[in-house]
Amino acid sequence: MIETVFRSEDVPVEDRFDRWRELMRQCTAPLELDSEYREDFRASQRLLDLDGIIVWPTKFQPVQFRRTAKLIRQSDPEQVNISIPVDGTLYVIRDGHEMAYSPRSLCVIDSSREIEVRTTACQVGIGLDVPKALLPLPGDGIERLCRYRLSGREGFGALLISFLSQLARDATCYQKTDGVKLAKIAVDLLSALITHHLETDDTISPDSHRRILAMRMRQFIRENASDPGLTPGSVAAAHHISVSYSHRIFKDQGTTIAAMIRRVRLEGACRNLVDPALRNVTVQTISTRWGFASHSSFTRAFHAAYGISPRDYRQQDGVGTRTR
Missing domain, CATH: 1.10.10.60 (Homeodomain-like)
Incomplete structure (x- = not known):
């Protein structure tokens, strides 16, 4: 597991927005970013690389993100991003339609599709980036998921948020070699969430089923x-x-x-x-x-x-x- 930390107060004022934008390019598909606060931008972010699965707890001032057709042609990592507001609301525009994501909802973003995301207040959240190839996605699966406002208050959504929140709170208790194990847990939980909503449960392996069931039982005990x-x-x-x-x-x-x-x-x-x-x-x-x-x-x-x-x-x- 590799951890990168960014705090705007550690960077000269004139470089803060550009430096944060560079970090964002490391953890998600290339985006156009803008902010009315760019002259003195305030943000903090950690980037946890779990063997190619990226988790990024973040806090930042209001920003506009755009993934355009030109950027998609230039670079498409073929990944799914799960954006989870913890405090603040995400406003997402796809195909001319806007959808609001409140705290503890899960927004699914496809790196291969145009999208615009904006925040109107200071945003606290967690991002998760996973290659599509690792997920049980049928032909139109990612398109269907992007239409949902998935709940993080129950079921597999709650389990995924609980796992990511715990990881975001304290990654110091894990060794560098634990990245592979943590990545497997993240992929298992996201796969379970996907198959639950797409009703394709037979695509999850028996081992993944047992690991997910163990997590659900632990959560029930807590x-x-x-x-x-x-x-x-x-x-x-x-x-x-x-x-x-x-x-x-x-x-x-x-x-x-x-x-x-x-x-x-x-x-x-x-x-x-x-x-x-x-x-x-x-x-x-x-x-x-x-x-x-x-x-x-x-x-x-x-x-x-x-x-x-x-x-x-x-x-x-x-x-x-x-x-x-």
Whole structure:
């Protein structure tokens, strides 16, 4: 994984817009860019190269992007771009029709088609660029997808945004050699999103199906960790698979469902224990809030994971404590 970082404050004022424009050319198809703020342009952007799959968290002042027929003739990387507004709205014009994309929606852009994109306020977002050849796209698939305003609040869209957001928040925990693995996850999730909307599910490989199912189960556990009734059986039932098959899926991930549930609950309890707003909430109440059957079982699990009691962890504010 290769990371490039741009911050406008690190660049002379007169060079900021041109320097950012150059960075944009590295992570997407060539575009015409303009901005009313170009004389003192403010932007920050990271470019994460995951073995040819590009993820680019970004923040910038209002800009107009245009991909023209001339630019397409000059250079077409044959890629799909997924633009995800986090804060601010994207206005996209295709074939004379404008569509607005609000936060947590996914805009599909085809590098082979003319397009105009504009923002009217400071924009925060995440971009993902993937070669078309890696995706399960039937003949008219990309054209059909570009008509959709895909949701990032549920289903595969939510999983994709969750993965990209986590990667955008902190890439330092990954090694350079992890780029290939991260690229595979991004392609799997985007492929699942595409096939879901195009109803071509048979184009995804069995391995990809299992990886995607594991991600959906992990997300389900995170969303329901506080439920004391959350068990390996309830997780399997929610995904319409047998408990034995769910165990095989998590075994491939190097863990178990029970261990995953326990870890997510402990991490939630850790956050509560050092939250100043919850200083007067008892340890027992926090353990109950996070689905532990008893205070003693919580204490044992906590000590086994962190080598310290929950009470001592709270007194130390969690400094220097890591999961074993």
